[in-house]
Amino acid sequence: MTNRFAIRSFRRRRLIDMKKRLAFSVxxxxxxxxxxxxxxxxKPVTIVHWYWADNPKYSAEMQKIAADFNATNGKGxxxxxxxxxxxxxAYSETLFRAVMGGGGPDTSxxxxxxxxxxxxxxxxxxxxxxxxxxxDRDKIDPSLYDTMRKASGTKSVYVMPWxxxxxxxxxxxxxxxxxxxxxxxTYAEFLEACKKLTMDTxxxxxxxxxxxxxxxxxxGQEPWGSFIWARGGNFDDMTTPQAVQGMQDFIDLYKNGxxxxxxxxxxxxxxxxxxxxxxxxxxxxxxxxxxxxxETFGDDVDAFAFPGGVGRWTSMGDTENVxxxxxxxxxxxxxxxxxxxxxxGQEAWCTATGNVPVSKDVQQLPFFQNNRFMKVSIEGAPYxxxxxxxxxTTEWINTIWPNTVAAALTxxxxxxxxMKTLQKGLWGK
Numbered sequence: 001m002t003n004r005f006a007i008r009s010f011r012r013r014r015l016i017d018m019k020k021r022l023a024f025s026v027x028x029x030x031x032x033x034x035x036x037x038x039x040x041x042x043k044p045v046t047i048v049h050w051y052w053a054d055n056p057k058y059s060a061e062m063q064k065i066a067a068d069f070n071a072t073n074g075k076g077x078x079x080x081x082x083x084x085x086x087x088x089x090a091y092s093e094t095l096f097r098a099v100m101g102g103g104g105p106d107t108s109x110x111x112x113x114x115x116x117x118x119x120x121x122x123x124x125x126x127x128x129x130x131x132x133x134x135x136d137r138d139k140i141d142p143s144l145y146d147t148m149r150k151a152s153g154t155k156s157v158y159v160m161p162w163x164x165x166x167x168x169x170x171x172x173x174x175x176x177x178x179x180x181x182x183x184x185x186t187y188a189e190f191l192e193a194c195k196k197l198t199m200d201t202x203x204x205x206x207x208x209x210x211x212x213x214x215x216x217x218x219x220g221q222e223p224w225g226s227f228i229w230a231r232g233g234n235f236d237d238m239t240t241p242q243a244v245q246g247m248q249d250f251i252d253l254y255k256n257g258x259x260x261x262x263x264x265x266x267x268x269x270x271x272x273x274x275x276x277x278x279x280x281x282x283x284x285x286x287x288x289x290x291x292x293x294x295e296t297f298g299d300d301v302d303a304f305a306f307p308g309g310v311g312r313w314t315s316m317g318d319t320e321n322v323x324x325x326x327x328x329x330x331x332x333x334x335x336x337x338x339x340x341x342x343x344x345g346q347e348a349w350c351t352a353t354g355n356v357p358v359s360k361d362v363q364q365l366p367f368f369q370n371n372r373f374m375k376v377s378i379e380g381a382p383y384x385x386x387x388x389x390x391x392x393t394t395e396w397i398n399t400i401w402p403n404t405v406a407a408a409l410t411x412x413x414x415x416x417x418x419m420k421t422l423q424k425g426l427w428g429k
Contacts, residue, residue: 044076045332050095050108052086054353059083061352065345069336072344077332092117099123099324106327107337110159110320113389115151118322124158125323130334131157136342139360143382147316151389158322160337162346163355165286165317166377166384167222168303170293175199175209175281183302187230187309191249194258197281207257213274213283214250214259216409217267221387221401222315223284223306224250232310235388238423239416242310248415251408264406286317287354290373303373305380316384319355356381392426400425 049066053059066081082105084091092114098104100121118124131137131145140161148157169190176182179197184190194211201208215223227250228234233243253259260266260274268285275283276296284306293301306314321337323330339345342359350357350368356377357363368374387393401422408418423429 044078045329047077047079047107047327047329047333047336048105049079049081049336050084050105051081052084052091052109054086058353061349065340065348068344068348069339073335073339075332075335077329077335079336096121096123099326102326104324104326106329106333107321107323109162110322112147112151112159112318112320112386113393115159116153116389119152119154119158123325125325125327125330125333127157127160127323127334134334134338136338136359139342140358141360141382143384144358147385148320151386153389160321160323160341161358162320162337162340163318163350163353163357164377164381164384165288166356166380167226167284167286167315167317168305168373168376168380169282169284170275170289170301170303171282172278172297172300173302174300179281183304184307186307190307191253194253194282195256198258199281209278210260210274210280211258211282212253213266213271213280214254214263215266215268215271215284216254216264216402216405217270218398218402219268220266220405221397224401224405225387226284226306226312226314229311229313230307230309234311234313235426238419238426244416244419247408247419250405251415254409255411264409287356287373287377290354303376305376308383312383314380314384316381316386318386388426390426392428396422396426 051062053062062081062083066079070078084094087094089111091109092111095104095108095110096114096117099118100123115124144161144164145157148159148161149155152158171183175197176193178201179193179199181193181196184193197209197211198207199209200206214220225235228238228243228246231242231246231249233240233246237243254263260279262270266274271280271283272285272289272292274280276293290303306312321340323333323337327333340349342361346357346359347362347365349355350362354374356374357368362368363378368378387397404413404418404421404425407413408415413421
């Protein structure tokens with residue numbers, strides 16, 4: 001009896017011991033698997049990032065941002081930020097040649113106008129799968145992703161949003177008060193304001209202040225586009241009655257004397273000089289001009305988003321980021337461009353440069369909300385866009401648009417004829 005009991009006790013202890021060892025073995029396997037996964041995630045990875053900077057201050061800021069990311073990402077990712085000169089746009093050519101030659105970075109600052117060239121050669125990572133599972137995806141307005149898709153001419157996103165510059169209308173509050181009008185809320189009110197702000201202030205029978213500082217020379221296609229869309233037109237077919245009416249509105253501002261006589265030849269420098277000298281009451285540009293405006297006028301300068309009519313559009317300048325397909329560490333590369341888009345890097349860069357953030361969270365920070373020009377930029381961002389990026393776009397902007405608009409403003413051709421020329425010049429038909 002005693003022996004039988006002893007045998008049963010021995011077997012129980014042995015069974016318990018076997019269960020313990022089995023449990024230990026399972027736990028060991030789990031820990032080893034977890035450790036391997038953690039190691040895979042934190043295995044040191046180096047990402048090379050190319051960027052350009054407008055000045056040494058901005059370059060130093062990018063180096064700080066990279067250093068902060070390296071110290072805080074917790075995934076063993078090290079970004080090496082390398083500066084290359086913008087060189088009037090030659091940066092994009094330098095990047096293209098480097099990647100086509102088998103070199104180049106993992107990620108790079110980028111302009112949307114370069115998208116077709118890079119996607120046609122299969123050089124950019126399609127970001128759709130990354131964006132689908134990205135927790136911060138909705139912190140960026142959907143309209144901006146749409147703009148990225150349009151740039152590629154596909155239904156996919158190849159370019160990661162970073163920061164923008166949104167065109168809006170500068171105005172002088174004192175002149176609006178003098179004219180007895182308030183800030184325009186609609187397109188019709190804007191056209192009326194251009195008329196009422198055109199004034200003879202000293203009674204000599206000559207116009208001293210023109211309502212609108214029109215840019216008829218190169219670069220003027222951007223503010224001009226707002227007129228086309230406000231009437232319900234667009235850039236896909238510029239010969240529609242709506243688009244032609246928008247062109248006619250633009251012409252009428254000049255023909256009726258609501259814009260300076262020099263408007264057909266006025267470029268950026270001229271419209272800014274005319275506004276600062278008091279020659280014009282309103283003009284269109286982005287936040288990049290705001291510091292100079294405040295230096296000139298103090299509190300007597302403000303801005304409003306170009307108002308809508310049937311439609312609404314304003315021009316968006318951009319600086320974005322891309323992941324090159326040649327990168328061997330694409331997941332890590334996405335962590336970096338995401339940090340620039342919605343992380344601490346977004347706030348730091350836009351605070352330092354004065355560009356408009358794409359992150360909704362960053363847009364709501366006091367630094368941006370307390371700046372009246374930044375606030376107007378953010379207001380206009382959801383309907384901001386770009387011109388179609390085609391093989392013909394550069395010539396259209398530099399030559400066809402200014403020459404055609406100059407002819408229309410000086411009554412050499414009609415609005416309808418001008419729009420036919422612009423349509424053919426951009427689209428080839």
